[in-house]
Amino acid sequence: MPEVTRFDEGGGFGLYLHWPFCQAKCPYCDFNSHVVSRIDQNRWADAYEAEIARAARETEGRVLRSMFFGGGTPSLMHPEVVDRAIAAARAAWPAANDIEITLEANPTSVEAERFRGYAAAGVNRVSVGLQSLRNDDLRRLGRLHSAEEARAAVAVARDVFPRVSFDLIYARQDQSVEDWREELAEALAMAADHLSLYQLTIEDGTAFGARAAAGGLRGLPDEDRAADLWEATQAACAAAGLPSYEVSNHAREGAESRHNLIYWRGGDWVGIGPGAHGRLTLDGRRIATETPLAPGEWLARVEEAGSGESLREEVSRENWLAELLMMGLRLREGIDLGRVEPLGAAALEGRIGGLEELGLLERVDGRLRTTVTGRPVLNAVLRELLT
């Protein structure tokens, strides 16, 4: 079974649905999320259904391997909406026997109450946004839940769903390697078989971005401490049997997120909802799609124009190659050289050779991958390869 996942090269086919609402905007977050007082959930269910039906017309017969409700905060969706979207997808495409249906959830008690409804609708995996197990840090991150609520939500999730993952943000303000080791040990003790561990990124256009630009937000790690934190994370997760299979994702063998693997392996996915991107390979051409970011604008487009797409363009071969490298080199398994050769990878031979000499890339059994030292400096590796 693990072998099948690992070397299923086409990347497969999946569906991403974006839910663009949150209860409050977190100061670090640059996802397409909005805070509104009222949501007409029924209207959203209609729009999802319509978009699924439209997307199915050009991808008829493809086997749906996964569905992903991302956000925003999809755990604010009425289970009924989730149910209707899943039913529509199942009606539109033949589903794989082991279809993975993930929903992103925030760990407040209110949301945990809806978990059973989601499971009944067909969700079989949740990804819970814990962010931290320390109340002080949760406050600094602007979260609405406590560490206790977070633990409880994970417990409910594990009870309700066959597969559970949770997210933590580390490399926070004033976080020492020691503090993080302890917190991570606690997290590993409560983890099921998947974990996402993100180093805090200061994004432009967020509250943290503005504070950092104004010279605030002290105590963020410098490069050396960020590297130490990274290494401590790799070691602790590997020792706990959840090695990293992607830059920020850790899983037991076979428990990798099938949906996200579609992105990293350069597969096809339909993107529905405000700000959702999609990629489809149609007649050997790579097509990128985008939708408007504003929820109202997206709804109106779907309802009035019959399609939520605001952009559809072909990805040039050069950019396709770039995307395959950018995404594929994030994976421990790397990329199949046979797959990138037709896109002109040969031109990179010299650069790849140079990076091999530096011990940052390696070629094994027809695959190109980052080494243990190459992965944490992937941006530099990509700059060397692609600029």
Place this chain on the structure above:
Amino acid sequence: MTDLSRIRNFSIVAHIDHGKSTLADRLIQLTGTVAERDMKAQLLDAMDIERERGITIKANSVRIDYPAQDGQTYVLNLIDTPGHVDFAYEVSRSMRAVEGSLLVVDATQGVEAQTLANVYQAIDAGHEIVPVLNKIDLPAAEPARIREQIEDVIGIEAHDAIEISAKTGLGIPDVLEAIVQRLPAPKGDRDAPLKAMLVDSWYDSYLGVVVLIRVMDGVIRKGDTIRMMKTQATYKLDTLAVLKPAMTQIDELGPGEIGVFTASIKQVRDTRVGDTITHEKKQTATALPGFKPSVPVVFCGLFPVDANDFEDLRDAIEKLALNDASFTYEMETSAALGFGFRCGFLGLLHLEVVRDRLEREYDIDLITTAPSVVYRLHLKSGEVKELHNPADMPDLTLVSHIEEPRIKATIMVPDDYLGDVLKLCQDRRGIQADLTYAGTRPLVVYDLPLNEVVFDFYDRLKSVTKGYASFDYQLTGYREDNLVKMQILVNDEPVDALSMMVHRDRAEMRGRAMVEKLKDLIPRHMFKIPIQAAIGGKVIARETLSALRKDVTAKCYGGDATRKRKLLDKQKAGKKKMRQFGKVEIPQEAFISALKMDG
């Protein structure tokens, strides 16, 4: 045309910040030369860089009509000059166009280094000098003591020095009367062939080249065809004007008058300051002696950040040189930086100002290489060569010995900081020549290598004296010393633009400072990079920049692919701003900061 007896031409000279430009404001204002609503502080300091730094860089002239107490209206041509030593050439040039000087002395500060230097120049130029004590409004003003100091230190009569406040306007009418009564009228023969001095020129994007002249003899009229005697260029005048300070058209200028003309001058090289202008037909027999050329003392390379800007840089430099006769340039090529210019300056502030003006007024991003003085190489063959650029240093086996320029530095400093100043000079290989008192203030004279002053001496002096020292210097000559060329190697590749000449005893220190700075400025690469300072083959300082350890995007899912790809495209464009040294890329900013002499 104005009768000679009713013209007065004068420059306003002083140490930096003693209030020349503010006095000029009051003279312009009191005579109603500029409408009240158009007045602003230091009106004549029109360049952005002058207004930002609050100093005068260019000498500026204004024509003022003054109805004097004797019932006559006089034409006054005033030239406001810069006080900083680096722009002394502006002062000496200006003085040649006028007959008198107002010597402004800040009554709270007293006589300072540039006060002395300017007085001596004015005396040389045969000027009548009217001393003016400024800033009388300040409680710390000590006019009586300063009056005495002027007589003791400078040796000129000061009992009739005028006490003023350029700020409040106190005493300004007395200054205007003194100009009329105490300064001489110009001389000249209006029937003789035209003889005018080319005092200054500048490039105006609407008018083209504008030429400032002082008529000595004869009359110049709009429409005349004139000849520049040195360059032999001839032109027909388009416009003739006086500066009030806005250009005001006039039909003719006679002896003693100062004004500007335009003449569709295309070749900016045709206008050389100090040249004599005469009529094409009826020429004067004797040209004016011209100005003593200025001698640049600091050199550096200026290179366009974007190699495609080279021709624009050439054009900009030519235009700027027109307005700044003390700036020299010649083409240069560098392995690291491509095509550029080796430029000579009168000092570091001058260098900074020229670079700033090129960047702003002509919108060109520049890289400046390490400043260097002119060394004299005595080769074993007996030949003597001038070295303007350390990169041109020949093989050491060919060199018998090297001489470097020395200066006589005059520093005035309050007693409290004397010890620090002496230590600083000593550390810079200085030899004390004199220590006397100007009144109660110590006046230190040091013999120093110019090279040590060029590096960061001003900044150090300012910081150890909290800004209270005044400093002036003159080149005195050359002397042999133990000088070596220090190279900087980044990842074992020499970076020519960072090489410099240093004294052997100071090489370790300078090398260490440079490699430490570079270690902070060069971004980490995927491999570790040794950064070394070396003399010949010998490494004297070394730092290692560690390899990059962490640079990876934490989250990258379906929607991020496009964004990430666009970021890489942007980085691709940014790469053009990098300079490649072997395998190492040094960003432009790093390069510029490394070469900054301060901090």
